[in-house]
Amino acid sequence: MLRFSVVRGGLGLLAVRRACRLSRSSHSGVQTEYKPIKKVMVANRGEIAIRVFRACTELGIRTVAVYSEQDTGQMHRQKADEAYLIGKGLPPVAAYLHIPDIIKVAKDNNVDAIHPGYGFLSERSDFAQACADAGVRFVGPTPDTVRKMGDKVEARSLAISAGVPVVPGTDSPISCLQEAQAFAQTYGFPIIFKAAYGGGGRGMRVVREYEELEENYQRAYSEALTAFGNGALFVEKFIEKPRHIEVQILGDKYGNVIHLYERDCSIQRRHQKVVEIAPGFQLDPHLRDRLHSDAVNLAKQVGYENAGTVEFLVDKHGKHYFIEVNSRLQVEHTVTEEITDVDLVHAQLHVCEGRSLPELGLKQDKVRVNGCAIQCRVTTEDPARGFQPDTGRIEVFRSGEGMGIRLDSASAFQGAIISPHYDSLLVKVIASGKDLNTAASKMSRALAEFRVRGVKVGKWASCVPAAHLCPRS
Numbered sequence: 001m002l003r004f005s006v007v008r009g010g011l012g013l014l015a016v017r018r019a020c021r022l023s024r025s026s027h028s029g030v031q032t033e034y035k036p037i038k039k040v041m042v043a044n045r046g047e048i049a050i051r052v053f054r055a056c057t058e059l060g061i062r063t064v065a066v067y068s069e070q071d072t073g074q075m076h077r078q079k080a081d082e083a084y085l086i087g088k089g090l091p092p093v094a095a096y097l098h099i100p101d102i103i104k105v106a107k108d109n110n111v112d113a114i115h116p117g118y119g120f121l122s123e124r125s126d127f128a129q130a131c132a133d134a135g136v137r138f139v140g141p142t143p144d145t146v147r148k149m150g151d152k153v154e155a156r157s158l159a160i161s162a163g164v165p166v167v168p169g170t171d172s173p174i175s176c177l178q179e180a181q182a183f184a185q186t187y188g189f190p191i192i193f194k195a196a197y198g199g200g201g202r203g204m205r206v207v208r209e210y211e212e213l214e215e216n217y218q219r220a221y222s223e224a225l226t227a228f229g230n231g232a233l234f235v236e237k238f239i240e241k242p243r244h245i246e247v248q249i250l251g252d253k254y255g256n257v258i259h260l261y262e263r264d265c266s267i268q269r270r271h272q273k274v275v276e277i278a279p280g281f282q283l284d285p286h287l288r289d290r291l292h293s294d295a296v297n298l299a300k301q302v303g304y305e306n307a308g309t310v311e312f313l314v315d316k317h318g319k320h321y322f323i324e325v326n327s328r329l330q331v332e333h334t335v336t337e338e339i340t341d342v343d344l345v346h347a348q349l350h351v352c353e354g355r356s357l358p359e360l361g362l363k364q365d366k367v368r369v370n371g372c373a374i375q376c377r378v379t380t381e382d383p384a385r386g387f388q389p390d391t392g393r394i395e396v397f398r399s400g401e402g403m404g405i406r407l408d409s410a411s412a413f414q415g416a417i418i419s420p421h422y423d424s425l426l427v428k429v430i431a432s433g434k435d436l437n438t439a440a441s442k443m444s445r446a447l448a449e450f451r452v453r454g455v456k457v458g459k460w461a462s463c464v465p466a467a468h469l470c471p472r473s
Contacts (some may be wrong), residue, residue, distance in 0.1 A: 005055035023443035032253045033355040037061055037112045037137070041104050042080075043127075044117030047428065049076035049328070052115045053347035064111055067103060069438065070421050075410045082109060092421035096120045097229070099127050099298060102132045113137035113352055115345075118422070122328040123150045123198065136460050139352045140306050141327045150325040151194050159322040162163035163300045164294045167313065167321040170271055177217050183235045183294055190238040193220035196202050198228035201271035237322070242313040244268065245280050246326075247295035250338045251304040251349055258364045259292045260340050263332055269387070276375045278339050281436050285320055294322070307333070307348050309421040331377075331428070334408060336434040338373035367470040373432045373437045376447065379411075379424040382456035389424040397456035399427065400446030404439070406430040418455050426457065 016424050041054050041064040042049040053063045053076070055119045065080035070092045077083040084105045087095025095101075097120060106114055115130050116139070117121035125147035131138040135357025140146065149155050156277055160166055173196040174180055184191050184207070193216060203224030205216040217233070225231035248260040262283070264426060267275035275345075280288065295310035309326040333344050342362065350360055359365065380389040399407055410428035431443035450457075 009213060024028050032354050032459060037349060037353050039064060039110060041066065041106050041111045041275050044118055044120055045071055045076050045112050045422065047425065048117040050079045050410050051408055052117065052345055055081050055343060055349065059346065059349060061115065064109060066090050066105060067096050070419055073417065100131050103130055106136045107134055109243050111136055111184050113139050115139040116328060118328050118331055119435060125150055137352050139348050141304060141308065145302055145304060146327050148198055149325040150326050157301055159298055162298045164298055164322045165320060165322065167239060170234045173232035173234050177214055180213060180217055181237050187237045191218060192236050192238040193233045195224035195228055196232040196234050197230045198224060199324060202227040203233065203272045233241045237300040239313050239315050242315050243292060246309045246311040246316055247291055247413055249295055249299045249304065249308050249310060250357065251299055251306060251363065252351050252355060252357045253305055254356050257296050257299045257304060258357060258362060258367060260342060260367055261369055262288065262290045262291055263335055265332065273332065274377055276335050278335035278373050279369050284318060287320060291320060293369060306351050307344050332375050334406065334428060335373035335375045336428045338406065338430060339369050340366065340367055341370065342355030369435045372436045373430055373434060374439045374443050375428055375430045375442060377425055377451060378427045378429060379458045380418045380426050380455045381458040383422050383458050387458055389420065391418045391420040392455045396451055398451040400429065402446065404432045404442045405446045
């Protein structure tokens with residue numbers, strides 16, 4: 001039985017799928033077995049689960065959702081072909097972290113591959129290893145790569161070995177407050193605590209003077225322990241008012257690695273990104289080339305496979321510093337898709353099946369930037385209460401749409417119940433245009449069209465001065 005599928009964005013191939021074959025080898029000469037994926041589980045919830053389900057459906061792949069007891073009525077459950085309860089009796093977040101339940105559902109229902117989405121288990125090497133041990137493919141890097149990249153201290157060491165500049169910091173996670181005090185005495189304030197085994201702004205605290213050190217150490221440790229199950233921290237010198245530039249990378253099983261240009265994620269709140277722009281605006285061409293080169297070289301050094309992001313800080317002098325690798329799909333992957341016309345989830349799935357990047361038409365000289373894209377996040381947060389999360393039932397929902405606007409959401413509809421248990425993201429709004437000015441004007445118009453009643457919302461771009469979104473030379 002032959003099945004034909006046509007897909008977009010550099011993956012537009014007429015693919016003949018068979019039960020099993022040897023994939024064409026890349027220039028490296030490495031060969032691997034090609035195994036088509038017939039059923040994918042997403043070990044996640046919300047908009048990212050739906051994003052992956054849609055990509056699977058486009059490729060003719062059957063989809064499986066998992067949900068906690070608190071998520072019985074959530075939209076991601078309805079969008080999948082099959083849905084199963086996990087973590088019965090567990091707290092809401094713990095349900096999505098319960099590896100034995102997730103693996104059991106996968107095995108009991110003949111799941112070929114598990115996509116972790118972002119957050120939850122997406123950067124847990126023990127989860128990637130559990131998938132491998134169960135004979136289920138993990139849509140992401142190998143367990144060893146996830147481990148190396150998830151340990152920010154080891155990732156930092158690998159970056160140094162690859163000749164990539166890094167911010168001054170500890171060589172390993174600190175074990176006590178006294179080590180942080182010693183680092184501060186050597187390098188001076190400000191310094192920053194970071195979770196060694198996670199990201200997303202959790203476990204991250206800036207310390208500007210000695211009197212703040214102990215309190216912020218304890219808070220960072222507690223946040224990291226709660227979010228990632230490990231409170232280990234490392235310390236870095238804090239760079240004041242940097243630009244946060246990240247490079248999207250994509251690797252296959254044959255040693256091929258390409259970049260899909262960069263995103264500017266400098267507009268943040270509490271160390272969490274709220275507005276992302278691709279490509280980076282007013283970025284020196286030589287700096288851009290160095291960022292791309294360093295990202296690809298680091299990825300090649302670790303044998304990186306599948307999608308990932310290499311993150312950098314750029315100081316006021318134009319010097320760049322490696323900070324981390326996110327070995328997963330990013331929340332803001334959307335803007336890269338819009339400017340390159342490459343469907344990153346399609347690419348992830350094809351790479352997981354054993355396809356090479358050249359076979360998919362993804363060669364570096366074929367990837368081009370077309371225009372500009374901006375992503376903003378509409379969140380259920382109350383600006384009057386310091387953007388504290390708000391919960392309840394959405395009584396009125398009208399979205400901003402139109403040409404050049406993409407909406408990725410899960411609970412953005414009238415009657416939706418906004419839970420207090422999970423992230424406050426309601427909908428991602430992505431605006432695309434021929435240049436930054438065009439994309440910014442579309443974004444401004446789309447956000448102004450939104451009407452949400454029943455819960456408070458923060459529209460992240462209307463909260464940001466226009467000059468920050470669209471600076472003029």
